[in-house]
Amino acid sequence: GENVEQHPSTLSVQEGDSAVIKCTYSDSASNYFPWYKQELGKRPQLIIDIRSNVGEKKDQRIAVTLNKTAKHFSLHITETQPEDSAVYFCAIFGNEKLTFGTGTRLTIIP
């Protein structure tokens, strides 16, 4: 079945520095890889996604890279700001459903 491992589980970064979160998966049929940001008490919000025919996608300070051969993908946040503090989830789409990683709590230190 689908399995997604996400690391690290917690990450503290100085404001202005970069943050990287990594996910690995086992289902080679997965073809869609979104990242969600969840602030405390709020809903998960889609922040960026990538499909299996693309290796990298960027949206302002956020980028996602995908290595389909190695079955891993990563979220990169540059020039971090206090409002980036949240829990981030990776996910994979396969068998008509999203399977989520276990989440990374990112804390930006002012």
Next chain:
Amino acid sequence: DTAVSQTPKYLVTQMGNDKSIKCEQNLGHDTMYWYKQDSKKFLKIMFSYNNKELIINETVPNRFSPKSPDKAHLNLHINSLELGDSAVYFCASSPGPGAYEQYFGPGTRLTVT
């Protein structure tokens, strides 16, 4: 102009009771989902419906029964509530086959005492 809405936002009830959570989306999407997020923040799919038809039932106890009266609504009814049902339940929707991005509702925090 809320895209995906849920009611109620909070639900506190006693063990053994029956309760319902309602979800509506005004995005014109074909597919809707229910997720459970436990105290450790794990997000796990429970059900999905495509155009009112059940697609996924992810080994959820049959005390949980989803109902989709039309493709804009997906409700969740829970019978004989147990302590372990306490969690945040999120509804989500996506455009449909081939368009995988999902948009979540605000969540319903269910507390069973």
